Amino acid sequence: MPAPTQIDMRSDTLSLLTPEMRKAMAEAEVGDDLYGGDPTTGRLEQHCAELFGKEAALFTTSGTLSNQLALRVHTAPGDEIITDTKYHINFYESAASAGLAGVALNTVDSPDGVLTPELLRFALQRKKRAPQCSAPALVCLENTVNFHSGRVVSLDSLRALRHDTLTAGLATHIDGARLANASVASGSSLAEFADTADTVSMCFAKGLAAPFGSILVGPADLIEKAAAHRMSYGGGMHQSGVVAAAALYALQHNVERMTEDHHHARLLCKLLSDHPAFGVEPDTVQTNILVVDVSSTGLSAAAFVRAAADKGVLLAEWTATSFRAVTRLGLDETAIRTVAERLLALADQVKGSAAA
Numbered sequence: 001m002p003a004p005t006q007i008d009m010r011s012d013t014l015s016l017l018t019p020e021m022r023k024a025m026a027e028a029e030v031g032d033d034l035y036g037g038d039p040t041t042g043r044l045e046q047h048c049a050e051l052f053g054k055e056a057a058l059f060t061t062s063g064t065l066s067n068q069l070a071l072r073v074h075t076a077p078g079d080e081i082i083t084d085t086k087y088h089i090n091f092y093e094s095a096a097s098a099g100l101a102g103v104a105l106n107t108v109d110s111p112d113g114v115l116t117p118e119l120l121r122f123a124l125q126r127k128k129r130a131p132q133c134s135a136p137a138l139v140c141l142e143n144t145v146n147f148h149s150g151r152v153v154s155l156d157s158l159r160a161l162r163h164d165t166l167t168a169g170l171a172t173h174i175d176g177a178r179l180a181n182a183s184v185a186s187g188s189s190l191a192e193f194a195d196t197a198d199t200v201s202m203c204f205a206k207g208l209a210a211p212f213g214s215i216l217v218g219p220a221d222l223i224e225k226a227a228a229h230r231m232s233y234g235g236g237m238h239q240s241g242v243v244a245a246a247a248l249y250a251l252q253h254n255v256e257r258m259t260e261d262h263h264h265a266r267l268l269c270k271l272l273s274d275h276p277a278f279g280v281e282p283d284t285v286q287t288n289i290l291v292v293d294v295s296s297t298g299l300s301a302a303a304f305v306r307a308a309a310d311k312g313v314l315l316a317e318w319t320a321t322s323f324r325a326v327t328r329l330g331l332d333e334t335a336i337r338t339v340a341e342r343l344l345a346l347a348d349q350v351k352g353s354a355a356a
C-alpha cells in the first residue's frame, strides 16, 4: 500500500505562497529601505499605522523580533515585565528578553491565558516594592493565546486591564501574532484592540500566509527607537518591498478567509471530541488552533505524534500529554475530515492494542 499523502497541521506558518501572492511580490516596486526607503515597505508601514490607529509602524522579519523591539523600547535594563508564564514572550523568547533587553519577567499563571486585573494586582503585590528594587515598566499580553487553543482575549477584558495598567503607570504591549484571527472571530477591529495597548505586533506568516514578516505599531517616538534597535539586532532590510508586497496582499485578501480556518478547527474539534480517547470538548475552539490531550490513549504526546505521522498526519508535540493542530490556507474541509478519520482510526488501534 502506498504511504498516505501527508497532511501537515503543525502550524499555520506552513501555508505556501499562492500564485497570486507570488505575482504581487514579483511586481513589487522596490528601493533600498536603508538608503532613502523602499516604497512598498513604506506603503505597508503607512497602511498598518492607519489600520491599527497608531502613529507609526515598523516592518520586521519576525514576530519575535517585533516583540523584542517592543520590550527594548518600553524598558531599561533591570526593569520588570509582567506577563503570563505561557505566553510566547516567556516560553519561546525568554532568553532574548534577558539577553537583549536585560529585563526580568514577573510571570503569572492564568488558568485560561487571560491576564485579568486580579492577576495584575497579584503580580504587583506578590513582593515588597521599594525604590531600591526592580520596578515593573510593562505588561505584555498575547492575543490570540497560542498555548490556550487560540483563545481570543475580548475587548472588554483588555479594556478593564488597560484601566488598571494606566493607573499603575505601566505601558502595555500586545503580542498579536494572530490578532487578525482574533479580529475576524470576535468582530472587533484591529484598531479597537490596538487602542487598549501602546504597541502591538502582528505576524504576516501565520494565518495571513505571507512567507515571513511582522509589523510593530505604536507611537512615532517608540517606533523610531525600535528602528534603531532593529538595525543593531541585524534586522535592517534593503529591498524588503518584495516581502512587504506579500504582506499587503495578505491584508487585502487573506483576512476574511480566516473564518474558513476557524470553521475547520471547530469541525476537527467536534469530530475528535466524539471519541473518548481525545481530551477535548466540542465548541471550545474560537480560532484556528486546537490543543488535544491524548493521555487517555495511554501514549505520550511524542509517541502519539509519531504514530500520527505514520498515518499521514503531522501534528505538533505540544506538552508531554497533548498535541497542537492548526488550520490554515491550503487545508480544505476534505483534508480536515481525512485528518479526523486517520486520528480516530489511530485512537481505536491504540485502544485495541492496550486491551489485547
Ligand SMILES: *Cc1c(COP(=O)(O)O)cnc(C)c1O
Binding pocket: 061, 062, 063, 064, 065, 067, 088, 089, 142, 144, 146, 175, 177, 178, 203, 205, 213, 214
Ligand atoms: C509565532 C508567534 C510569534 C513569533 O513568531 P515568529 O516565528 O518569530 O515570526 C510570537 N507570538 C506568538 C503568540 C506566536 O504564535
